[in-house]
Each structure stands twice: as C-alpha cells, then as structure tokens.
Amino acid sequence: MFGLSYWFLPLFSGCVWLGTLLAMLGRWLAIGSPQYTSFNTNQTYPYISDIGATSWGKPLFIAGSATSVVIFDLAFISERWLRHKGRLTQNYSISEKILSGFAIAFALIGAAGLILLTIFDTVRYPRVHVSMLVVFIAAYIISAIFICAEYQRLGVRYRDQRILAASFWIKLAFIFIELALAISFGIMSNQSKYNRAAVLEWVISLIYIFYQWSFIIDFLPATRTRHKSDRYPAPVKRSDDEMAMDTEAGGNMLGGPVYTAGGTNGAAGAGHAQSAAPAYANARYAPPPSTTAGSSTNF
DSSP: OOSSOTTHHHHHHHHHHHHHHHHHHHHHHHTTOOOOTTOOTTOOSOOHHHHHTSTTHHHHHHHHHHHHHHHHHHHHHHHHHHHHHTSSOOOOSHHHHHHHHHHHHHHHHHHHHHHHHHHSOTTTOHHHHHHHHHHHHHHHHHHHHHHHHHHHHHHHHOTTOHHHHHHHHHHHHHHHHHHHHHHHHHHHHHTTOHHHHHHHHHHHHHHHHHHHHTHHHHHGGGGGOOSGGGSOOOOOOOTTHHHHHHHHHHHHHHTOOOOOOOOOOHHHHHHHHHHHHHHHHHHHHOOOOOOSTTOOTTO
16 A cells, blocks of 8 residues: 555655755764854854855755755656546646646746755855745745645545645645744844854755655555546536635635535536436425415405
C-alpha cells in the first residue's frame, strides 16, 4: 500500500533541503565558527547566504538548493497530472484547474528565485541576491495561497476526503507562519539586529521543509488507485452546478449561510437530482385542497 510512489518526491525534496542546511551549518561549526567579510557589525551568527558565499559553501548551496526545488516542482506537476488521470480526486470546475496552474507557475518562479540567489551570492551580488530572496519567499507563499484556494473548493466537492481538509489547514498555517516570520526578519534586519535576523532566516528555511513534507499526505490516496478500476470517476454535473459550487464556496468563505448543496458526484448523484425534480414540481403545482364543501355561509 505504501510502496515507493509519488509521495517520495516531496519527502526526498525536503530531506535534500534539510541535509543541505545541516551540512552548511555543521561545516561552519566544525571549522571554528569563523567570521566572514560579509558579516555586519556586531554580527556573530551567520546567515545562510554568508556560508553560501564561501568557496566551500557555494557549490553545496547551489547543488542542494537546485536539487530540492526541481524535485519539489516535479511534485506540483505530478499532483496536477494525478488529478487529471483520476489517481487523486478530480477537479470539478475549470476554476480549480486554473488555481492549480497558478500554484505550479509560482512554484516555478520560487524555484528560479532560489537557484538564482545561490548563484548570485551576497558578497559579489548583494542587490541581486536580496531581490531573488524576496522572489523565492514571496512566490512560494503565493503558490501556497492558490493551493489552499483549490483545496477549499475540492473540500466542498469531496466532503468525505479528510486528507483535503488536513492538507488545507497545514498549508494555510504555513502561509501565516512564514509570512509573520518574513516580516519579523525584515524588521530585525532594518533595526540592525543581525543575529536575530540570522536566526529567523534559519527558522524560515526549516519551516519550508515541513511545507514540502505536507505534500506527502496529498499523494497518499494515489497509492490505492494504481489500477483503473480503483480510480476516482470523472465528476458529472448539471448545467447549473458551476453556479451552485461558486455560491457554496463563497458562502463558506464569508462565514454566511449556504443555500445549495453544490454539485452532484457521479451518475448516482445526477440520477438522484433528476428523480427529485418531478417531486418538487408536483408539490409546487399541486392544486390547493377544496374548501367549498365545509365552508361557512357566514364567510
């Protein structure tokens, strides 16, 4: 059941990133915690970029970062493909596919930002390095926002799939935590509290690993859908289901009441909707009961 499958992609990606960070920090400690020329005044703790600008740290930083983000982006693309093939819960609307596409696009932008910031190190290209750092962090946060939006809509459709809800909340927590830490990092840097800023940078990078690993649970259903007979069926919807899904999703996000049950799942759901329609019509247009037999002459 849990044989080697697509869930290995985010697991491997996170492990590579973790190994890269530990190797860089461990090497710096092993050689006596030297102070580099890139250090600011009163700075004793290194930024990741300080170590990544050294002669021995730069090759490790480039190789580890590139390997990690390329594999991670393959996980994004694989998730889209598995939904298309029915290995995971299939998208119900075009808007969900668009959200998934934007998530992949911003993940690719974030990956490019990380690779470029490792190449343009903080010593030789400080402005480019800082710009690419902003691109890396911002792009992956935006990508996570699009994923959460897609999963929220999928959760409305597939209420029995608890994995979608769990993944949604994990990724939503990542957005808020990383955003708060990134703001704190910027404040500490502007206030010349470089040691605190350096610690925050390491923490941000470590939390990013757990974001990568959160995709493991997204791929777990695919371990049970290798055979075509076990795959999720293509959704069947009525002509007004798209509007119904939009209404329900909007109601959930605004916290207000929801007056629609959304779409129907498969042929069974469609048949139920069709059979319910005549009953509703009969109830609506049934003639009112006769009142002439027992009516009073006073009225």
